[in-house]
Amino acid sequence: MRDLRDIWVYLSANPLLHLALTLIAYRIGVAIYTRGNLHPMLNPVMIAVILLVGALTATGTSYQTYFEGAQFVHFLLGPATVALAIPLYRQIEQVKRSATALLASIAAGAATASVTAVGVAYVLGASRDTLISLAPKSVTAPVAMGISEQLGGLPSLTAVLVMMTGILGAMLGPVILNRMGIKDWAARGVAMGTTSHGIGTARAMQVNPTAGAFAGLAMGLNALATALLLPIIWRVIFGP
Amino acid sequence: MDARRSCNRCIGRSIGPLGMLHYFTIIVCCQLVGELIVTALKAPLPGPVLGMTILFAGIVWNGGIPDDLAKVADGLLLNLSLLFVPAGTGIMLHAALIGRDVVPISVALVVSTVATVVVTALMMTALSRPAGDSKDGTGA
Numbered sequence: 001m002r003d004l005r006d007i008w009v010y011l012s013a014n015p016l017l018h019l020a021l022t023l024i025a026y027r028i029g030v031a032i033y034t035r036g037n038l039h040p041m042l043n044p045v046m047i048a049v050i051l052l053v054g055a056l057t058a059t060g061t062s063y064q065t066y067f068e069g070a071q072f073v074h075f076l077l078g079p080a081t082v083a084l085a086i087p088l089y090r091q092i093e094q095v096k097r098s099a100t101a102l103l104a105s106i107a108a109g110a111a112t113a114s115v116t117a118v119g120v121a122y123v124l125g126a127s128r129d130t131l132i133s134l135a136p137k138s139v140t141a142p143v144a145m146g147i148s149e150q151l152g153g154l155p156s157l158t159a160v161l162v163m164m165t166g167i168l169g170a171m172l173g174p175v176i177l178n179r180m181g182i183k184d185w186a187a188r189g190v191a192m193g194t195t196s197h198g199i200g201t202a203r204a205m206q207v208n209p210t211a212g213a214f215a216g217l218a219m220g221l222n223a224l225a226t227a228l229l230l231p232i233i234w235r236v237i238f239g240p
Numbered sequence: 241m242d243a244r245r246s247c248n249r250c251i252g253r254s255i256g257p258l259g260m261l262h263y264f265t266i267i268v269c270c271q272l273v274g275e276l277i278v279t280a281l282k283a284p285l286p287g288p289v290l291g292m293t294i295l296f297a298g299i300v301w302n303g304g305i306p307d308d309l310a311k312v313a314d315g316l317l318l319n320l321s322l323l324f325v326p327a328g329t330g331i332m333l334h335a336a337l338i339g340r341d342v343v344p345i346s347v348a349l350v351v352s353t354v355a356t357v358v359v360t361a362l363m364m365t366a367l368s369r370p371a372g373d374s375k376d377g378t379g380a
Contacts (some may be wrong), residue, residue, distance in 0.1 A: 022322075022325055022326060022329075023322075025325065026321070026322045026325050043321075044321050044322075045321050045324050045325055045328055046328075048322075048325045048328070049325060049328040049329050049331065052325070052329045053329060053331065053332045056329070056332065057332065063329065063330060063332055063333050066326075066329065067326060067330075070325070070326035070329070071326065073322060073323055073325065073326055074323065074326040074327060076316065076323050077288070077323045077324070077327075078271045078287070078288040078291070079264070079267045079268055079271060079288075079316060080316040080317060080320055080323055081271075081286070081288035081289060081291070081292055082267045082268075082270045082271045082274070082288050082291040082292050082294075082295050083267055083292075083295075083312070083313035083316045083317055084292050084317070085292045085293075085295040085296035085299060085313075086295075086299070086305055086309065086310060086313035086314070086317075087313075087317065088292075088296060089296060089299045089300070089305060090305070098364075098367075098368045100367065101363070101364055101367035101368045102364070104363055104367055105360050105361075105363035105364040105367065106360070108359050108360065108363045109356050109359055109360030109363070112352070112355050112356045112359040112360070113352055113355075113356040116348070116351055116352040116355045116356070117348045117349065117351075117352035118348075120344070120347055120348040120351045120352065121341070121344040121345065121347075121348035124343055124344035124347055124348070125344060126341045126344035126345065126348070127340070127341055129337075130337075130341045130344065130345060134345070134348060137349070137352070138352075138356060140286060140289070141327060142286040142287075142288075143285065143286050143289075154337075156330075156333060156334065157334050157337055157338075159327065159330060160330055160331050160333065160334045160338065161345070161349070163324065163327055163328045163330065163331060164331070164345075164349055165349055165352075165353060166324065166328075167328065168349055168350065168353045169353050169356075169357065172350075172353055172354060172357070173353070173357045176354060176357045176358065176361075177357065177361055180358065180361060180362075182361045182365060184364075184365065184368065186364070186368065187361050187364035187365050187368065188361065190360055190361070190364045191356075191357045191360040191361040191364065192357075194356060194360045195353055195356040195357050195360065196353070198320065198323075198324060199321065199324050201320065202320035202321040202324065203321070205317055205318075205320055206321070212317070216292075218360075219289075220289045220292065220293075223285065223286060223289060224285055224289075227285065
């Protein structure tokens with residue numbers, strides 16, 4: 001019995017345990033997702049997050065301890081974002097052909113995302129911290145956190161809301177697009193990337209490379225548009 | 241035998257067995273340069289997104305995507321979802337704060353997500369010239 005406890009003490013202080021748990025949780029998520037024919041509602045990120053939060057809460061492990069192991073996976077987000085240049089280049093002809101449509105759609109989507117989120121939360125009586133932290137929630141996490149800080153919100157809350165938006169968009173997006181009868185992969189990708197940044201892009205990439213490339217582009221342009229415009233608009237509406 | 245064949249290729253234009261590591265190094269350096277520029281100029285853009293632009297420019301200049309670069313990129317992107325799991329698990333940090341505003345947050349996120357998907361897709365469909373070569377899709 002004592003030996004088992006010693007092993008647990010050793011393991012729980014070792015980053016390897018939480019790295020392994022992250023991979024296992026995701027593997028289970030993907031297994032369920034695959035068995036469900038890639039149904040968007042069975043999003044593997046959501047399943048993995050639920051499993052991990054359950055396991056960490058049950059064992060009384062802090063997020064900081066968990067992240068010491070998980071950071072190795074987290075770190076690869078940067079290189080993966082850079083690598084989006086490859087699918088984008090493969091679609092360069094189509095991107096050039098629809099450049100105007102792309103810019104207009106992404107700008108409209110970025111505005112819709114912020115205005116509807118803040119508007120609805122305001123009407124329902126959310127606190128000021130929540131309102132500010134919600135505004136950049138469709139933007140990729142590092143930029144969203146920067147915007148939130150600039151507006152006086154809570155960057156770490158924004159990070160959580162960004163993740164929730166990403167998972168929600170990856171789940172609802174494909175269902176809505178099917179209902180709307182949108183069959184063009186480029187349009188589907190732009191909608192997914194603008195709404196739910198990298199998580200939407202990941203979902204699009206799993207289904208179709210064209211959709212994935214457009215989603216990645218939309219994610220980047222949405223980040224740029226929101227970062228440039230939101231602080232200005234916010235000041236005009238709510239004052240400094 | 242295999243090693244010798246690879247080595248022979250090193251003399252030519254191919255980088256041989258180091259190919260994938262070579263391109264992974266390039267990808268990481270693009271990110272590094274991106275981060276440096278963003279930090280120096282205080283630009284409102286994430287370093288990796290600028291890094292993507294730099295790599296993209298490099299591919300355009302090169303006139304195509306080298307095979308090994310494609311392998312590295314596809315390997316990273318195939319499991320892109322996995323990379324969001326650690327950040328997503330961060331939800332446990334703000335359980336209390338989200339609990340306080342749970343109704344406004346949930347309703348706002350759902351309404352905003354639906355609205356953004358609809359607006360973006362409609363704009364894109366209305367403004368795009370019909371693309372002859374794109375295949376129909378129902379999944380992404």
